[in-house]
Amino acid sequence: MKIDKEAIKELAELIDETGLTEIEVVDGEQMIRVGKGGTAVASAPVPATPKMSSDPTVPQQANTEAPSTIAANHPGAVTSPMVGTAYLQAEPSAPSFVKKGDTVKAGDTLLIVEAMKVMNPIKAEHGGVVTHIMVDNGDPVEFGDVLMVIE
Numbered sequence: 001m002k003i004d005k006e007a008i009k010e011l012a013e014l015i016d017e018t019g020l021t022e023i024e025v026v027d028g029e030q031m032i033r034v035g036k037g038g039t040a041v042a043s044a045p046v047p048a049t050p051k052m053s054s055d056p057t058v059p060q061q062a063n064t065e066a067p068s069t070i071a072a073n074h075p076g077a078v079t080s081p082m083v084g085t086a087y088l089q090a091e092p093s094a095p096s097f098v099k100k101g102d103t104v105k106a107g108d109t110l111l112i113v114e115a116m117k118v119m120n121p122i123k124a125e126h127g128g129v130v131t132h133i134m135v136d137n138g139d140p141v142e143f144g145d146v147l148m149v150i151e
Contacts, residue, residue, distance in 0.1 A: 008034055014083060014116055018140050023083050025143065076128060076150040083143050084115035086135040096137075098148075102130045110148055113141060124150060 011023045011034040022035040080086070088096045088111050097109050104110065105127045113120045132149035135141060 004032070007032055010116065017116070018083070018085060020083065020140055020142075023142075025083075074146075074149055076126075076131070077146045078110060078122065078124070078148040078150060080113055080141040080143060080145045080147055081122070082113055082115045082120065084113040084120070084141060086137070086139050086141045086147060087112040087114060087119075088133070088135070088137045098130050098133075100130055100133050104128065104130060104150060111135070113147075122147065126150065 007025070011025065011032065015021070015023055015034060015036055020036075022033065024031060024033040088098075090097070090112070097111055098104055104124045106124055108124045109121045110124055110130075111122050113122055128150040130148055131151045132146075134146050134148060141147065
């Protein structure tokens with residue numbers, strides 16, 4: 001396996017910037033995990049433990065045990081495509097892009113994930129009603145974390 005030193009360096013910088021202790025990136029059959037203290041491991045991907053819910057229709061407030069109560073495989077789950085920091089608004093004084101109960105269309109910006117000083121808009125893949133917001137403004141997020149649920 002070829003080791004991508006540049007990717008490892010970028011992940012290490014991201015750990016320092018975000019205050020995280022570990023970052024894992026999966027690309028096909030390869031995985032890179034970088035942890036604080038210089039640990040780097042590359043191997044086959046390990047299946048993630050899904051965030052399961054006994055009832056995904058139960059309304060949740062942002063950051064109130066919701067990550068463990070809503071299934072990551074919910075058809076309306078909006079997941080983070082990267083490790084970074086979630087922002088619910090374009091700037092501190094601006095209103096949130098969406099609120100719980102808002103109706104969105106496909107292509108609407110839901111929030112921003114900042115990764116390595118780049119603001120990445122997260123857009124709705126389909127229209128519907130925002131039923132759950134799983135993160136608060138400024139929360140660190142991992143790849144695959146459920147950010148919102150649109151039904």
